[in-house]
Structures are given as structure tokens and as C-alpha cells.
Amino acid sequence: MQPTNRRHLLLATLALGMGSAALAQTPPAFPTKPVTLIVPYAAGGLTDILARVVAPVLAEKWGQNVLVDNRAGGGTVIGTGAAARAPGDGHTLLMTAFGYTGNQLMVKNLPYDPKALTPLAMVAESPSILYVSARLPVNSVAELIAYGKANPGKLSFASSGNASSPHIAAEMFAGQAGLQIVHVPYRGNGPAINDLVGGQVDALFDSPATMQHVATGKLKALGIGSQTPNARAPGVVPISQQGIPALATFSAGGWFGMFVPTATPQALQLKLQADVRAVLETREVREGLGKAGVDPRVMTQPEFAAYLQHDLAYWGPIIRERNIRID
Incomplete structure (x- = not known):
């Protein structure tokens, strides 16, 4: 094969590889139907209120309804489990709070794998x-x-x-x-x-x-x-x-955040995280969170994941010492 032909073949192969990589990173079509935002707490609670602040603004951004689905019970185990078992297509998200980490510390045999959910975006935090x-x-x-x-x-x-x-x-x-x-x-x-x-x-x-x-x-x-x-x-x-x-070291407060099934493609996770972040910076959402008495908190996915690991380490000793268990 002539050098010129080899060069053309090499360039064509590189172009094909780059195109395949770009295709692999392209988010799947989203959304193609209404999005369900599961809240594993009863309606009217703070987590539910925050979900209903964020949902309509996300719906406007996505051009699809975002339906808040309250699935309370089992100390948030029921709703969290439903989100963990959902398809990884971005159309089912979880809005939760301390229950996500608390269940890992207080429930011996969870009916779902916590690793089946990936931290997507911190939404807000509030001191107690x-x-x-x-x-x-x-x-x-x-x-x-x-x-x-x-x-x-x-x-x-x-x-x-x-x-x-x-x-x-x-x-x-x-x-x-x-x-x-x-x-x-x-x-x-x-x-x-x-x-x-x-x-x-x-x-x-x-x-x-x-x-x-x-x-x-x-x-x-x-x-x-x-x-x-x-x-x-x-x-x-x-x-x-x-x-x-x-x-002298006492600290207590609450956090509120969104999770996505881990099976969701990384490119789609990045899109979802960017969209949630953009919504959190809107005046409408910031005012809604303020009325609920919480402060917006924007984090990257790695930062949110690290925050949750600290949460587990901080609360674990007191939960074990005081023998706190979910009924």
C-alpha cells in the first residue's frame, strides 16, 4: 500500500473512531414522555414541598410534565426502592433527604441496593x-x-x-x-x-x-x-x-437532593445534572426554596457523592451508640 493511501486509511479510521466516541457520549433522546419524580415522604412535608417547587420549572425546561409521586412508608424504603428499580432512561428520578443515608445505617436488609442509585444533584440544605x-x-x-x-x-x-x-x-x-x-x-x-x-x-x-x-x-x-x-x-x-x-462540636441540619438510577447513561446523567443546576439558579426556584426556609446548594455529582459519604461517617456513630432503628 502506498504511503498516501495508508495516510488516508489512518485518517478515515481516526475519524470513524472519533465519530463513534462522540456518538457514545450523545445523550439518548430525552424526555420522550412525562418524567416521574419520586418523593419517598408524605405529601406536605418539606421534601415534598421542595420537589413541587422544582418540578414545574423542570417541566417547562423539558417540555414534558414532571409528576411528583409520593411513595411514603418504611422510613423512605418503599419510594427509594421504587426509584432504584426504575429503568435508567432519565424518566424516573428520586427527590429525597436524610432517609437515603439513614436507611443504610439503620436497615439491616434493604430490599434494594443503594448502589443502584447515583447522586445527581444537591438541591438545598437547611440547618436545624x-x-x-x-x-x-x-x-x-x-x-x-x-x-x-x-x-x-x-x-x-x-x-x-x-x-x-x-x-x-x-x-x-x-x-x-x-x-x-x-x-x-x-x-x-x-x-x-x-x-x-x-x-x-x-x-x-x-x-x-x-x-x-x-x-x-x-x-x-x-x-x-x-x-x-x-x-x-x-x-x-x-x-x-x-x-x-x-x-462545642454539635452540628445538625438537613439536605435535599436528587438521584438517578445508576443504569442511566453517563451522558444523560450529565445533561440531567446540568438542567437541574440551571433550574436551581432561576429566580422562581430560589424564591420558592427561600419561602420553604432552605438555602439552594449547587454541587457537582462528585461533590454530592463525597458529601453523602461524610453524612454516613458523621451520623453512623450516634445511630449505633443510641441504638436507633426504623420501626
Whole structure:
């Protein structure tokens, strides 16, 4: 074969290879039908509210309906499992929160493989604020601890459910402060807040959205679980900075994010992540998240995956120490 012909053959082969590689990286046609956004929590909860903020803006971007599908139950196991078993075509996504990592720590035999889901995009995060009933005779974290020690086993902490992030935050607080508490689980944070306002329970870790009840004098906010103050909770001092040595490292908060079946082609994952990121930067979504009391948080897929690994490492010891299990 002549050198010129060999050169032409080589160039043609390279062009074919480059074309094949480009084709392999081209996202499959998407969307070709309505997209289902599974929320493994009950309707009306914070994760559901955030999903309904994001869904219509994604629908507008994609030109297809984005249907929020609440599949509560089993401590988020039911909905998460449904998403893990969904086809990897981008038309089924999962919007969840702490339950994703919590289940891996508290459920011995999960009916799905956590690796069947891949972190797609962080949506928002929110520090937890320690609220107490206005009827409780305390006005600081130090006074709450003194009250709890003077009334062992009587200080009640509400939560949005057994093994939920508010429950685990309460157990961590109690463990570090040396308190005996009574955990009172509810079906969602709405009923828990109602009973806290009514004085049926004493305390609750919840998002800044509940500050509205502080403004009306129905609740008191004693401290925040972040390491720095938060603009959504003006005047609320971080718990770790209130001069209590046992709580110097205390940190508690919630995250909310989207996942995709791992079988989804990488090129499509990248498109989905870019689309979610673009939606999070819109004024409509940022205002909606703000009204819900959370802060938008944009991360790359690797950053989100690393964040979740830290979540597992941070909460694992307290879950094992306090023997927290999903009912």
C-alpha cells in the first residue's frame, strides 16, 4: 500500500473512531414522555414541598410534565426502592433527604441496593434549629439542659418520625448534653409542630421555616445547628458557640437532593445534572426554596457523592451508640 493511501486509511479510521466516541457520549433522546419524580415522604412535608417547587420549572425546561409521586412508608424504603428499580432512561428520578443515608445505617436488609442509585444533584440544605414550647420555662440552651437534668426522663422531643433527621439530632443533643429525653415521633413535621405550639411536647429540631412561630411568640428558638449564624434565623446563636463544652462540636441540619438510577447513561446523567443546576439558579426556584426556609446548594455529582459519604461517617456513630432503628 502506498504511503498516501495508508495516510488516508489512518485518517478515515481516526475519524470513524472519533465519530463513534462522540456518538457514545450523545445523550439518548430525552424526555420522550412525562418524567416521574419520586418523593419517598408524605405529601406536605418539606421534601415534598421542595420537589413541587422544582418540578414545574423542570417541566417547562423539558417540555414534558414532571409528576411528583409520593411513595411514603418504611422510613423512605418503599419510594427509594421504587426509584432504584426504575429503568435508567432519565424518566424516573428520586427527590429525597436524610432517609437515603439513614436507611443504610439503620436497615439491616434493604430490599434494594443503594448502589443502584447515583447522586445527581444537591438541591438545598437547611440547618436545624432547636425550638421549644413557649410554655417551657427556659430561654437558652444552658437553661434547657439544666431543666432537663432537674426533670430526668420528662423532657420530650418531637420528631417527624422515628429515625428521621430531627430524631437523630435530638438523640445527638441529648447524648452530648448528658440528658434523658422522651422521643415522641409523629407522621411528618406538620403534626409535630402543631403539638409543639400547643405545648403537648417540649422541643423539636426543625428548619428555619418554623421561625414564623417564634415571631408570633408561640415558640422559642434556643440555638441553631450550623457553625455560623443564618440569615433566616436572625439572632439565633449556633449551639456550638454558646459556651457549653460538651456541645462545642454539635452540628445538625438537613439536605435535599436528587438521584438517578445508576443504569442511566453517563451522558444523560450529565445533561440531567446540568438542567437541574440551571433550574436551581432561576429566580422562581430560589424564591420558592427561600419561602420553604432552605438555602439552594449547587454541587457537582462528585461533590454530592463525597458529601453523602461524610453524612454516613458523621451520623453512623450516634445511630449505633443510641441504638436507633426504623420501626
